[in-house]
Amino acid sequence: MSSSLRQPTRFAVFGVPMGLLTRALEKTPRPITLPYLLAQGGRPGEPATPDVILRSAKYTQQELPVRIARRVRQFYSLPFIVGTNPYIQEVARLYASSFAHLSQVKPIETLEDNDRFVEELQKLVDDHTEVVPTLSRGFLECGEYMDPEKITNFLNAALHSRIGIRIIAEQHLALSATANSARNGDKPSPARLSPTSVGIVDTAMAPADVIRQSSEYVRALCEATFEMAPEVVLEGQVDARTMGIPVHLDYVMTELLKNAYRATTETFLEQRRTGSGPSEIPPITVTLSSTPSHVSVRIRDAGGGIPPENMAHIFDYAYTTANAGGDAANGAGEDPMDVAAGAMQSTMGTLAGLGYGLPLSRLYLGYFGKSSLDLVSLWGHVRMAH
Known part of the structure; x- marks a missing residue:
């Protein structure tokens, strides 16, 4: 095997090429607010228009890798004996895999592109369902090797970021679901569209x-x-x-x-x-x-x-x-x-x-x-x- 093929593996973080990770870390995540989600999501109770969907897809595609890259770096910063715990490794590699996969998705230009993107995004959300219990098992096993205050700070940052990542992903999935129902002539389910909702945000909860x-x-x-x-x-x-x-x-x-x-x-x-x-x-x-x-x-x-x-x-x-x-x-x-x-x-x-x-x-x-x-x-x- 040539050295050029070995290099991405040698200089990688949980399997992610260092260069790819570095470029994402140079960007700053944009704050998520309820007014922003509403402004970008269309009118309450109405299916998202194609323009709204493509704008949301672009935001989601750009924002998620930036946020996930920071989680990969956070896991990489753990003490060696903690970072090698199998449960913590499992979560770290899951984030790294998600980052690498999202970074390789081509720019979304059409609704058909978005359909494929939604499939990948739903898989990402499903794959990350058990992150919290898996992390908890990992820190339960190796908590003696890390200061409790540092564990708390790590988990606060990790779980706070996880909330933001899921908001972005689930908002786009919800908007896409209403748009697809309208496009296909289906009646949206109440869970996907209510008279006061914009994606996952309810303006009159x-x-x-x-x-x-x-x-x-x-x-x-x-x-x-x-x-x-x-x-x-x-x-x-x-x-x-x-x-x-x-x-x-x-x-x-x-x-x-x-x-x-x-x-x-x-x-x-x-x-x-x-x-x-x-x-x-x-x-x-x-x-x-x-x-x-x-x-x-x-x-x-x-x-x-x-x-x-x-x-x-x-x-x-x-x-x-x-x-x-x-x-x-x-x-x-x-x-x-x-x-x-x-x-x-x-x-x-x-x-x-x-x-x-x-x-x-x-x-x-x-x-x-x-x-x-x-x-x-x-x-x-x-x-x-x-």
Whole structure:
């Protein structure tokens, strides 16, 4: 084999030629804002026009490699013993492969070009579905070799970037889906086109509807785990609307309600065992409050609060109290690695996961810089507010 053929492999990062990566790193990612997504996405409730699709495709094709290249560099900067962990290597090579593949896609000039691009983009989104649980397993295995603060900084940057990458990709996929339905004479599904949506952005999102959907899902999980579940009571301005991305709110509400359902049910069962609690499981109360600038959501449960010694760690990655207190329903006595492996089968398939729910929820809410997640614990009082 000639030296010219060996050179790209010798000077490569996770299989990506260094020159290709360097050129992408010279570019700066453009900020993502909801107004920008709306301005580039066409009119609410209408299929995207060919001009909108081609403009979105160009933006997506240019922006994704720039962002993914930074993730490849970030993995390359890890300490050697951490970077060689098989799970972290798997994610690093997935990003590198995605970067190389997107960098080789020819410029999109026609709707037919976009159709092929959408197929590749959907595959990329699908391939990256398990990035979070795979990363969590990797850092669980090699956390002792890296300072906890540096791990937190790494994961904050990696997962924040992942949110942006998925917003760009899923927005273009959603716009393309509405355009293709119109082009083919099909009736768009409600998930793809609503009267107030522009791609994945809903200009008049109803938080109450999202919360009801999330609570139904978590209630089913709770009943499957404990054979009982509390009711969710919605109160306040339940007709409030705001602009946002429903799938983001759904993720956050699912994670918060998982905590509320589990804590409320476990506390009720313990009180019933000791004969010190109510006769029926208390409800979880969700209060909505709307102002011209924002909508607030408060969750209160009867889960007993969080021990003061745990409060400083609630937003730490991989921190979980799922097995605290010998809870058989959540795998008490099991090796944490086995519990993690089981939870990885689905990022939303158990009431107790890998300890990424709260920190990732905070990243989702704060992505556009206008929302926050606050948690107040009244330890021993059975009231907790998010």
